[in-house]
Amino acid sequence: MLIVIVGPTGSGKTSLATTLSDFYHAPIINADAFQIYQDMNIGTAKIARSDKYYQRHYLLDIVEPSQSYSVKEYQEDFRKTYLELKNMYQNIIVCGGTGLYIKAALYDYCFEDEKDNDVSDLESLSNEELYALLKKMDSKATETIHMNNRKRVIRAIQIARTHDINKSESIDQQAHQLFFKDETVKFLFLNPNRQDLYENINTRVNQMIENGLVNEVKELLNKYELSKTAQAAIGYKEVIEYLEGKDTLEECIELIKKRTRNYAKRQVTFFRHQLPCLEFETKEALLKEAMKNE
RNA sequence: GGUUCCUUAGCCAAGUUGGUAAGGCAAUUGACUGCAACUCAAUGAUCAUCGGUCCGAAUCCGGUAGGAACCU
Numbered sequence A: 001m002l003i004v005i006v007g008p009t010g011s012g013k014t015s016l017a018t019t020l021s022d023f024y025h026a027p028i029i030n031a032d033a034f035q036i037y038q039d040m041n042i043g044t045a046k047i048a049r050s051d052k053y054y055q056r057h058y059l060l061d062i063v064e065p066s067q068s069y070s071v072k073e074y075q076e077d078f079r080k081t082y083l084e085l086k087n088m089y090q091n092i093i094v095c096g097g098t099g100l101y102i103k104a105a106l107y108d109y110c111f112e113d114e115k116d117n118d119v120s121d122l123e124s125l126s127n128e129e130l131y132a133l134l135k136k137m138d139s140k141a142t143e144t145i146h147m148n149n150r151k152r153v154i155r156a157i158q159i160a161r162t163h164d165i166n167k168s169e170s171i172d173q174q175a176h177q178l179f180f181k182d183e184t185v186k187f188l189f190l191n192p193n194r195q196d197l198y199e200n201i202n203t204r205v206n207q208m209i210e211n212g213l214v215n216e217v218k219e220l221l222n223k224y225e226l227s228k229t230a231q232a233a234i235g236y237k238e239v240i241e242y243l244e245g246k247d248t249l250e251e252c253i254e255l256i257k258k259r260t261r262n263y264a265k266r267q268v269t270f271f272r273h274q275l276p277c278l279e280f281e282t283k284e285a286l287l288k289e290a291m292k293n294e
Numbered sequence B: 001g002g003u004u005c006c007u008u009a010g011c012c013a014a015g016u017u018g019g020u021a022a023g024g025c026a027a028u029u030g031a032c033u034g035c036a037a038c039u040c041a042a043u044g045a046u047c048a049u050c051g052g053u054c055c056g057a058a059u060c061c062g063g064u065a066g067g068a069a070c071c072u
Helices: A013-024 A071-086 A099-106 A127-137 A150-162 A167-173 A194-210 A213-223 A236-243 A249-274 A283-290
Strands: A002-006 A028-030 A092-095 A185-190 A278-280
Touching: A002 A013, A002 A099, A013 A028, A013 A092, A013 A283, A028 A071, A071 A092, A071 A099, A092 A099, A099 A249, A127 A150, A150 A167, A185 A283, A194 A213, A194 A249, A213 A236, A236 A249, A278 A283
Parallel strands: A002 A092, A002 A185, A028 A092, A185 A278
Antiparallel strands: none
């Protein structure tokens, strides 16, 4: 059985996963886009290396912050790890907050090899022009992508002109079913009451600062040239701006809190609608379901 | 005590010669197939309050409440 635990940041997924890991004697595969990175610990609320449970986690610290990483790589890494673990364990836990990664890993999303992905020629075009262009190359994609969503419009154009089939066709070819067909998958969604969640996020950010987030970022900057993806992490990009003198520490902290709250909200929407989850407001309720029958 | 000024959605804030209120942030809801801790969309006020002038007032006049500055 595959037990997938999802929830917004600060909901308490990690401790849940630990409890279930004990109960089922199961390893935990990380499904968090930034815990993938080495040396990004405090800001991603990653379990400590010194923690006795650390060894049970997979796909933590597998990439250097100087490298970029994306869904495609995650899909590959996940599936490889899953197949290896499957030989040794009856149950496996997946735990994380990156909905897209989970969906791509578990469903039959299909990513082709990327060829020439230079889109600099598109950058000067207006949203309208881009949209018109996409309409010609993949008019169906136009139905689901909003004109103002530049990033997605450009990506769809890029797919259409570098691959044999465009984005819509690729999606239509998929069966939209679980990739590992003989596996039972349980999606459990921990969704605490909003107010509690936000309060928890606020105090957690304060703790990160107390635990030395600023220092972690300094060391990170010394050691690596951060990749575009690694730089995008909430908590890191804000501290970088603070270190550059663009913000006071106070403003920086408030910004991290705000962005984290916004992010948590988006996560909730994703889990609610994009994955077939059973939703629970408390850890206890979720555990009860997770430990049922077996 | 006196003079002047201010009061627009949870917060910041536009509002032109009076013709039924820009925008930003937050919040809520939603989208989501290669940067996803990303990117994007939708949703709210009758303008402190009472009264007056006017066909019509957030915009003009007066009272009340709250606030700011200066003066004594």
